[in-house]
Amino acid sequence: MTVLVLSGAIGAGKSSLTGMIAKELGTKAFYESVDDNPVLPLFYADPSKYAFLLQIYFLNTRFHSIKAALQDDNNVLDRSIYEDALFFQMNADMGRANQTEVAIYKDLLGNMMEELKGMPKKNPDLLVHIDVSYDTMIKRITKRGRSYEQIQTDPSLVDYYHRLLDYYDPWYKNYQYSPKIRIDGDRYDFVENPKDREIVMGQIKDKLHEMGKI
Ligand SMILES: Nc1ncnc2c1ncn2[C@@H]1O[C@H](COP(=O)(O)OP(=O)(O)O)[C@@H](O)[C@H]1O
Ligand SMILES: Nc1nc2c(ncn2[C@H]2C[C@H](O)[C@@H](COP(=O)(O)O)O2)c(=O)[nH]1
Numbered sequence: 001m002t003v004l005v006l007s008g009a010i011g012a013g014k015s016s017l018t019g020m021i022a023k024e025l026g027t028k029a030f031y032e033s034v035d036d037n038p039v040l041p042l043f044y045a046d047p048s049k050y051a052f053l054l055q056i057y058f059l060n061t062r063f064h065s066i067k068a069a070l071q072d073d074n075n076v077l078d079r080s081i082y083e084d085a086l087f088f089q090m091n092a093d094m095g096r097a098n099q100t101e102v103a104i105y106k107d108l109l110g111n112m113m114e115e116l117k118g119m120p121k122k123n124p125d126l127l128v129h130i131d132v133s134y135d136t137m138i139k140r141i142t143k144r145g146r147s148y149e150q151i152q153t154d155p156s157l158v159d160y161y162h163r164l165l166d167y168y169d170p171w172y173k174n175y176q177y178s179p180k181i182r183i184d185g186d187r188y189d190f191v192e193n194p195k196d197r198e199i200v201m202g203q204i205k206d207k208l209h210e211m212g213k214i
Helices: 014-025 040-045 047-069 082-094 099-116 133-143 157-174 193-212
Strands: 003-008 028-030 075-077 125-130 180-182
Touching: 003 014, 014 028, 014 075, 014 125, 014 193, 028 047, 040 047, 047 075, 047 082, 047 099, 082 099, 082 157, 125 193, 133 157, 180 193
Parallel strands: 003 075, 003 125, 028 075, 125 180
Antiparallel strands: none
């Protein structure tokens, strides 16, 4: 049984690479709730009102996926639960959540992480982190075209996205729940370019091989 989780900023390519990994390794893919997420458009329209609700929504849906994925299959998840606190901390630092909401959220997250310790597998086997620059992130967000994520629609997102990248750097450095590998998302166009896809899949497979997982 091997469980991989992807991490990275918005539009880094997590969902795309998740599908590719699942196909290549014959594993099951789990995707975070985005298009069917009723809170996400509300959050982008009024972040201060909906930051807490959105975080609870994501935590709940991610926990459902993790419980299924950490059972006894080969699985790949398109975002890690370990990034939830990064998002909420950043939004709280921006004044979009009050101290009571932060305390309740942290307690709930801690409580859920305790539950994971009782699972057949407690942590993922490998974190695959996709690193992107601000310019690449914006290019991909534009390409995907979700209206509420566009900087043309909401110029305050320029600051939000810059901050997010600043939070990701130390987050990745400090991540220690499993072995990890960093994919250069600026360099490799693994969506459009088959050669780049082969290189990235090779990097992931080499790491799994080194770990004795394949
Ligand atoms: N390495 C890449 N090269 C070119 N396009 C990419 C790459 N990664 C993602 N994309 C494109 O960028 C958009 C966002 O990718 P997605 O996988 O949804 O990102 P995430 O799940 O990290 O938010 C999609 O339109 C996807 O086709
Ligand atoms: N405030 C939060 N927003 C989150 C969280 N997880 C995801 N998201 C947002 C970011 C994107 O707009 C969208 C999908 O994310 P992708 O990276 O897959 O494009 O959802 C979160 O925990 N808090």
